[in-house]
Amino acid sequence: MGVVVRHPACAMPIHVEPAVQQDESGDAWGAWMARAQAGDRAAYHALLQAIGPYLRAIARRILGHEEVEDAVQEILLVVHGIRHTYEPGRPFKPWLGTIASRRCIDLLRRRRREGLRMGEALDEEAHMDAEPGPAERLERAQQDARMRDAVDRLSPGQRDAVRLLHLQELSLREAEARGGSSAGALKVASHRALKALRRALQGDHDHVP
Amino acid sequence: MSRDTDRLIEQLALEAAPVQPLAPPAQRTMGWLATSLTAIALLAVLGGWRGGMPADMAVPGGGLAWWGSLLTGIVAAHAVFQVSVPGRSPAWAWLTLPPALAWFGGMGWGCLAEVRAGTLAFGLESWHCGLMITLVSTPMLLVMLLLVRHAGVLRPMPTAALAVLSAAGLSSAGVSLVHGQESAALTLAWHGGAVLVLCALAALSGRPLLAWIGYARR
Numbered sequence: 001m002g003v004v005v006r007h008p009a010c011a012m013p014i015h016v017e018p019a020v021q022q023d024e025s026g027d028a029w030g031a032w033m034a035r036a037q038a039g040d041r042a043a044y045h046a047l048l049q050a051i052g053p054y055l056r057a058i059a060r061r062i063l064g065h066e067e068v069e070d071a072v073q074e075i076l077l078v079v080h081g082i083r084h085t086y087e088p089g090r091p092f093k094p095w096l097g098t099i100a101s102r103r104c105i106d107l108l109r110r111r112r113r114e115g116l117r118m119g120e121a122l123d124e125e126a127h128m129d130a131e132p133g134p135a136e137r138l139e140r141a142q143q144d145a146r147m148r149d150a151v152d153r154l155s156p157g158q159r160d161a162v163r164l165l166h167l168q169e170l171s172l173r174e175a176e177a178r179g180g181s182s183a184g185a186l187k188v189a190s191h192r193a194l195k196a197l198r199r200a201l202q203g204d205h206d207h208v209p
Numbered sequence: 210m211s212r213d214t215d216r217l218i219e220q221l222a223l224e225a226a227p228v229q230p231l232a233p234p235a236q237r238t239m240g241w242l243a244t245s246l247t248a249i250a251l252l253a254v255l256g257g258w259r260g261g262m263p264a265d266m267a268v269p270g271g272g273l274a275w276w277g278s279l280l281t282g283i284v285a286a287h288a289v290f291q292v293s294v295p296g297r298s299p300a301w302a303w304l305t306l307p308p309a310l311a312w313f314g315g316m317g318w319g320c321l322a323e324v325r326a327g328t329l330a331f332g333l334e335s336w337h338c339g340l341m342i343t344l345v346s347t348p349m350l351l352v353m354l355l356l357v358r359h360a361g362v363l364r365p366m367p368t369a370a371l372a373v374l375s376a377a378g379l380s381s382a383g384v385s386l387v388h389g390q391e392s393a394a395l396t397l398a399w400h401g402g403a404v405l406v407l408c409a410l411a412a413l414s415g416r417p418l419l420a421w422i423g424y425a426r427r
Contacts, residue, residue: 039227048218069211076214080221082359084228085294095296102295102363 030092037083048076054093055100062104063111071107075100143201150200158193161186166194234290234297237356241286245349245376249383252345256387263385265396269322274315274396275385280308282378289353289371293360302367305374312378316397323394338388339399345380346373346407351422358423361416369415370408377404 029047036044052072059071078099086095151159164175165186172183181189231237250258265271284305291301353372360368381400411418 034230036225037228037230039225041222041225044225045218045222048221052214069214073214073217076217076221078362080225082295082362083225085231085359086296087230087233087294090296092296098295098363106362 027092029096030086030088030090033083033086033092034088037086037088048079051079051096054096058097058100059104062101063108067107067111071104074107075103078103146200147197150197153200154193154196155189157181157185158189158196161189162193162197165190231294234287234294237290238283238287241290241353241356242283245286245379248349249345249379253383253386258386263382264388265385268319268396270315270318270320271396272315273311273318274313274400275382277308277310277312277315278378278385278400279382280378281305281312282375282380282382284308285371285375285378286353289357289368289375292364292371293357293368295363299364299367302371305371308378309374312381313397313401316401320394320397336399338384338396339403341384342377342380342400342403343407345383346376349376349380350407350411354419354422358419361419361423365415365419366412367415369411369418373407373411374404377407 029051032043032047032050036047055072055075056068059068059075063071079096082099086092151162154162160181161175164170164178165172170178172186175181175186176183232240263271263275265275288301288305291297292299350372353376354369357368357372381404384400385396
């Protein structure tokens with residue numbers, strides 16, 4: 001005796017034979033597909049539900065565990081698009097298996113292509129980091145020129161303070177011993193020099209008198 | 210099963226309009242051959258064919274080459290309708306090999322005979338043979354690719370290459386009916402050259418071409 005299953009989308013009762021319910025063989029699926037081709041939406045819904053685990057197993061075998069559900073959905077779309085190519089009466093599983101494995105191989109190919117593109121983009125980015133572009137080089141050159149001008153404009157005392165405290169990284173006491181100025185004078189000179197240099201590096205538009 | 214997949218299945222079931230299943234490959238091959246052979250015979254009559262066998266038959270290897278090209282066209286058509294259907298064996302493509310070998314072997318045999326006789330000559334005189342084969346087989350190829358447009362998701366390259374072989378084999382046999390008796394070297398150069406170039410182009414462009422005219426998800 002058969003079982004009546006209600007189709008969730010169109011609330012249409014369909015009669016499912018026990019053989020179909022228990023044995024999910026390709027022949028039963030083929031019979032459902034033949035009914036689907038004739039316009040039986042409930043049989044089609046039942047078929048698409050039933051083939052899920054089979055498709056998932058193929059996708060897992062070819063693609064690994066990544067994006068299996070996406071692959072199943074892609075396969076379902078292809079099955080839907082070319083469902084007229086199933087010839088009723090012929091074995092259904094080879095038909096479905098060919099579509100599923102071809103689709104997974106295409107997805108694998110696409111994944112590799114995208115991986116390759118991503119690798120190229122990363123290489124390009126690394127290359128750009130290593131070698132500044134023309135705009136960056138111009139900005140650096142302008143910054144160097146402003147720095148040289150600003151250093152030239154410093155008083156001899158300020159220049160000495162910067163050289164000893166910041167370039168040679170001496171302590172205040174060592175700088176005092178080396179340059180002959182007092183620690184306080186060095187501190188003031190260094191502070192003013194750094195302020196002037198900072199202004200110069202920030203550019204004229206940022207200059208606060 | 211994920212909720213997204215369930216939703217997709219419901220959507221697809223709602224959209225499922227009735228479809229006409231494909232006819233068996235043998236039936237489709239017969240339909241294709243009836244149409245294309247009639248079209249080629251008509252073109253040959255317009256080109257001056259009076260119903261006889263091709264003049265090339267008199268050339269050594271000419272008969273083998275002509276029958277080979279005709280058989281290649283027929284067998285390749287059947288192979289196209291087999292390999293383009295999911296679940297059918299791709300090994301059908303190999304069936305095209307014997308007639309294609311006979312076709313090219315016949316032309317090669319003629320060339321060898323000319324080498325032995327010292328009459329081997331290559332020239333540009335019969336360039337129109339290559340052009341005619343290309344002109345006749347291109348529309349045939351497009352029609353055939355439309356008939357198997359679903360193959361874009363399956364085996365696009367062998368399908369396209371076999372489709373070219375079928376169209377070119379039949380049109381080469383047709384063109385041979387109307388051109389005069391030619392040297393085997395010229396036949397090989399123009400007929401064989403046109404077929405090989407078309408095959409290579411089809412194999413290279415099979416995937417994008419079938420994706421363009423038919424159903425193929427990228």
